[in-house]
Amino acid sequence: MSPRQRPEPVQVVKGRRDRALAGLVGSIPYAAFLGITVDRRGDELTAVLPFDDKLIGNPGLPALHGGVTAAFLETTAILELAWAVLWDDMEGGRLPEYGDAPPPRLPKTIDITVDYLRSGLPRDAYARARVNRSGRRYASVHVEAWQDNRARLFAQATGHFLMPPREG
Amino acid sequence: MAEDDDIAERRLAFGRAFIGALPHARALGMTLVDLTEGRAVMEMPYDARLIGDPETGVIHGGAVSALMDTCGGAAVMAHAQTPAGTATLDLRIDYMRSATPGRAIRAEAVCYHMTRSVAFVRATATDGEEGRPVASATGAFTVERGR
Numbered sequence: 147m148s149p150r151q152r153p154e155p156v157q158v159v160k161g162r163r164d165r166a167l168a169g170l171v172g173s174i175p176y177a178a179f180l181g182i183t184v185d186r187r188g189d190e191l192t193a194v195l196p197f198d199d200k201l202i203g204n205p206g207l208p209a210l211h212g213g214v215t216a217a218f219l220e221t222t223a224i225l226e227l228a229w230a231v232l233w234d235d236m237e238g239g240r241l242p243e244y245g246d247a248p249p250p251r252l253p254k255t256i257d258i259t260v261d262y263l264r265s266g267l268p269r270d271a272y273a274r275a276r277v278n279r280s281g282r283r284y285a286s287v288h289v290e291a292w293q294d295n296r297a298r299l300f301a302q303a304t305g306h307f308l309m310p311p312r313e314g
Numbered sequence: 315m316a317e318d319d320d321i322a323e324r325r326l327a328f329g330r331a332f333i334g335a336l337p338h339a340r341a342l343g344m345t346l347v348d349l350t351e352g353r354a355v356m357e358m359p360y361d362a363r364l365i366g367d368p369e370t371g372v373i374h375g376g377a378v379s380a381l382m383d384t385c386g387g388a389a390v391m392a393h394a395q396t397p398a399g400t401a402t403l404d405l406r407i408d409y410m411r412s413a414t415p416g417r418a419i420r421a422e423a424v425c426y427h428m429t430r431s432v433a434f435v436r437a438t439a440t441d442g443e444e445g446r447p448v449a450s451a452t453g454a455f456t457v458e459r460g461r
Contacts, residue, residue, distance in 0.1 A: 173368055174365075174366060174367075174368070174374070175362060175363055175364070175365040175366075175368065175374075176363070176364050176365060176366050176373075176374035176376060176377060178363075179363040179364060180376075199337055200337050200338060200340075200341040201337070201338055201341075202336070202337040202338060203336055203337075203338050203339070203384075204336070204401075205335055205336065205337060206399075209401075211336065211337075211338035211339070211380060211383070211384075212380075212383040212387075212401070212402040212405070213338060213342075213376070213377075213379050213380020213381065213382075213383040213384060214338055214376075214380065216376060216379035216380065216383060216405065216407075217374065217375075217376020217377065217379055217380060218376070220374075220375050220376045220379065221374070221376055224366075251369065252366070252367050252369075254367075254409070254412075255375045255407075255409050256408070256409060257406065257407060257408045257409065258375070258379075258406070258407055259404060259405070259406040259407075260379070260402075260404060260405050260406075261403075261404050262401065262402050262403055262404060262405075265401060
């Protein structure tokens with residue numbers, strides 16, 4: 147037999163990753179205020195913003211408030227950046243078992259530009275962020291948000307972020 | 315003079331009714347402090363539910379964006395050309411420093427130019443410390459004409 151260690155059972159791996167993600171998302175009160183949840187497939191995250199009446203900006207249409215859209219995109223970008231750091235630590239075995247570990251330090255927004263492509267409809271919205279560049283101090287992230295059709299974005303954003311200082 | 319005061323008062327009352335009808339503005343506790351021609355001042359109280367970073371207690375940038383966006387829209391609506399409606403086309407926000415936890419955030423937006431279809435807006439946000447803004451924004455808004 148090979149001396150190779152048996153891989154961890156899938157539930158153990160999944161459980162660890164899900165706990166780390168829940169700890170991260172749960173550490174942001176404003177994400178809870180907006181009702182943001184996050185779906186995970188491997189390391190890929192999709193932020194979900196379930197529709198709620200309090201998210202309406204224009205009651206006449208009705209449409210999502212532009213500020214909600216901006217907040218959703220910015221939160222998605224921050225979660226993606228923090229998750230990437232967390233993931234590396236977790237997979238590298240440098241993360242203390244979650245629950246005992248303090249929530250990760252979050253990147254700070256330097257600037258963000260939001261493009262409103264069409265009005266946000268009164269239904270659930272989804273967003274995915276792509277980290278285009280992540281250095282020791284600065285990161286540049288692009289975020290896309292859609293509702294019914296993945297190809298029909300209702301908003302997109304590009305932001306720059308200051309990364310939290312890392313030990314070592 | 316009395317007539318000007320009357321117009322100003324009615325504009326502010328209209329603006330307050332307008333902001334009061336926006337569910338998300340209400341959810342964040344936003345109030346209209348002042349509304350003059352093409353210029354709006356709004357305030358948002360500190361609220362633990364709006365915290366973005368629990369380590370520092372600092373309000374999430376998204377909530378500041380929502381305030382700047384609403385204030386920008388109000389400035390557009392208060393422009394002399396009186397658009398029938400407006401929507402944000404794009405908004406860029408620069409975060410200069412963290413807002414001090416516990417303090418209300420005040421935004422001032424000016425609609426400095428309007429064409430037939432586009433309104434241009436600049437805005438700044440402060441937390442009560444004069445001369446040290448927490449954020450600034452520039453945006454383009456649509457101009458809806460009445461039918």
